[in-house]
Each structure stands twice: as C-alpha cells, then as structure tokens.
Amino acid sequence: MKPGKIQGMNHADKGDKFDVDLTVKDGRPEAFDALMIPGGLFNPDVLRVDQNALEFARHFFREHKPVAAICHGPQVLISADLVRGRKMTSWPAIQIDMRNAGARWLDEEVVVDNGLVSSRKPDDIPAFNRKMIEEFAEGRHTAAAAA
Amino acid sequence: MKPGKIQGMNHADKGDKFDVDLTVKDGRPEAFDALMIPGGLFNPDVLRVDQNALEFARHFFREHKPVAAICHGPQVLISADLVRGRKMTSWPAIQIDMRNAGARWLDEEVVVDNGLVSSRKPDDIPAFNRKMIEEFAEGRHTAAAAA
Numbered sequence: 365m366k367p368g369k370i371q372g373m374n375h376a377d378k379g380d381k382f383d384v385d386l387t388v389k390d391g392r393p394e395a396f397d398a399l400m401i402p403g404g405l406f407n408p409d410v411l412r413v414d415q416n417a418l419e420f421a422r423h424f425f426r427e428h429k430p431v432a433a434i435c436h437g438p439q440v441l442i443s444a445d446l447v448r449g450r451k452m453t454s455w456p457a458i459q460i461d462m463r464n465a466g467a468r469w470l471d472e473e474v475v476v477d478n479g480l481v482s483s484r485k486p487d488d489i490p491a492f493n494r495k496m497i498e499e500f501a502e503g504r505h506t507a508a509a510a511a
Numbered sequence: 512m513k514p515g516k517i518q519g520m521n522h523a524d525k526g527d528k529f530d531v532d533l534t535v536k537d538g539r540p541e542a543f544d545a546l547m548i549p550g551g552l553f554n555p556d557v558l559r560v561d562q563n564a565l566e567f568a569r570h571f572f573r574e575h576k577p578v579a580a581i582c583h584g585p586q587v588l589i590s591a592d593l594v595r596g597r598k599m600t601s602w603p604a605i606q607i608d609m610r611n612a613g614a615r616w617l618d619e620e621v622v623v624d625n626g627l628v629s630s631r632k633p634d635d636i637p638a639f640n641r642k643m644i645e646e647f648a649e650g651r652h653t654a655a656a657a658a
Contacts, residue, residue, distance in 0.1 A: 405552040413604045443607050457560045460590050464611035 389416045393423035398500045403435020403455065412443035421446065432481040432496040434488070438462060451477035453484050536563045540570035545647045550582020550602065550632075559590035568593065579628040579643040581635070585609060598624035600631050 369381045388411070393399075399421060401408070411417040421444045424431045433441060438454040439461070441447050448466030453475045462469045473488040474481065474495045481499050483492035516528045535558075540546075546568060548555070558564040568591045571578045580588060585601040586608070588594050595613030600622045609616045621630045621638040626646050630639035 405556060409552060409602075409604045412607075439604075442611075443604075455556075457556045457586075457590075458608075460559075461605075461608040461611065464589075464608065 388414065388420050391420065393420050393427075396424075396429075398430045399424045399432070400496065401431070401433040401437035401440050403433075403437045405436060408436040408439040412440045418444040428479070430479040430481070430496075430499045432492070432499070434483045434492055435485055438467075438482060450480055451475055452480065452482045454482060455484060535561065535567050538567065540567050540574075543571075543576075545577045546571045546579070547643065548578070548580040548584035548587050550580075550584045552583060555583040555586040559587045565591040575626070577626040577628070577643075577646045579639070579646070581630045581639055582632055585614075585629060597627055598622055599627065599629045601629060602631060 367384050367387060370384055401411075401421070417440060421431070421440055423429075425446050431441075433452075433454075435455045436458060438447065438452060439458060442458075442461055442465045445465070447462060450467050451470060452462060452467045453470050453472055454462050456471070459469050459471075471484075474483045474491040476495050476499060479499050481492065481496045483489070514531050514534060517531055548558075548568070564587060568578070568587055570576075572593050578588075580599075580601070582602045583605060585594065585599060586605060589605075589608055589612045592612070594609060597614050598617060599609060599614045600617050600619055601609050603618070606616050606618075618631075620635040621628065621642045623642050623646060628639065628643045628646050630636070
C-alpha cells in the first residue's frame, strides 16, 4: 500500500527486506493475469479496509482471472463480497466469518473452485503452490461472484 | 489460555510482564460478575477457536451479566454466536464480519446495548472504560442473545 521497503517475516524472526515495486493504488489490475493474496494477521486486516485493494481484487473476478488466497488472505475477499457461493478454505479461526459471508467452507489443505485457489495455513503451502501454479498456468477462469 | 507469564505490549514496544492468575480452562465463570474481552490481532484469533473460551463467554450472556469487548475482541463473540441482533461496534476492519453475524454495527466510540459495551480502537479507551465501569458497577444485565 505504501512505496518503500517491506520486511519479510519468518515466524517471529525478521527476514529479508524487499523493495515495493508498485502500490495497490498505482497498480493497474489490467496489467496482471492472476492475483495471489498472502496471509498474516496484519496485512489482510489493513488491506480489507482499503477501497483500492478491494477494487483491485474485484477486477480479477469480474474478468474471470485466477485468484489464490491463503490463511487470513480470504478476509480481503470477504470485504470485497467475493466469497458468496464459493467453495473455499481459510485460516480456521475465520471459518465462521467465511461461512457468514456465504462461502462453502471446507477443512482441506487446498480447495480449488473454478480458478479460485485457497489454503488454510503455512503447512499447506506446498499443496497451495502446486494448485496455484496449475490454475495460473492453465489460465483457468475465476467465475464471477454471485450478485 | 496457558499458565505462566504474559507480555504486555505498548504498540511495537514490549511492556511489563504479568503473571497469569488463571487459565480460561480452569477458571469458573460463575466466580465472575462481568467479562471484559480485550483486543489485539493475535489474542482474539486464538481465543475464538478455543471451546473453553467460547463457553466461558456464553456463561455471561446466559446469566445476564455485563460484558465488554474492544477492537478485535468482538471476534470471540462472533465465534460464540453472541452478537446476533445486538447493537455493537468493533475494530472497523471486522465490521462486515460483525454485520454478517447479525450485529447492528455502529461507528461510535462506545456502544452500550443492555449491559453489552463495545468500542472500536485504542483511542476509544477512555469512553470505553467510563461506560464499562458504569455498566459493571450498576450490574446492568446483558440480555441473552437471540436464539
């Protein structure tokens, strides 16, 4: 959301720093073929109240491009009202928020629903990456959310 | 949830350490006249999947004892299905989760609904404390949640 450096984290240890290439405000979603929303407690909590981030996410559903989200990442999709009727998983603590928002929540390491890939937690990352790459590479379509 | 020490936090700085008097598993809710659920990103996320914590919270609603929650604290009440039909506020990012769970969400520094006191964020703490003390002192009743 802001230009500058971001700090990688590996559990409680600080990881490498990376340059921010582009903010969600300046980035044009048209320039991207797919969207991956990472987790963590902090980032989705901030992104989900940012209208630019929600509009950015909505583009991929509207244009039927593949989307992946893990851990607390699906909170962004709840706030953009994009989980209704979708088969998904997430960090288990937000399962009730997902269900209340209309998702069909499954307790599986990775759930794929028409180009929408979701996983629960860091342990699921290998399965998540495998399915995400598969969906992104094959350009499978993310169906538009129910109105 | 675990015996031992807890670390106070003041923004990113570590604060004082305190002894844990009692875990939510060993504590009997009957021994308490009121419940205050603090916020933070981490604690409510852990508490809301702990069945002992949810059952602990339900006791106060069932017995019509006053309850207060601030910031992300109301997530615990979402998971215990205790916000339905209640007039409440919370950390704004979880507003949609509160509404989807049936709460009537208001953007006010403190909301009081029949002994249920809620606030949005650290800046609201003075108003939150004032109302909480008032409700707790007068022993106002928390109406049972709608079934």
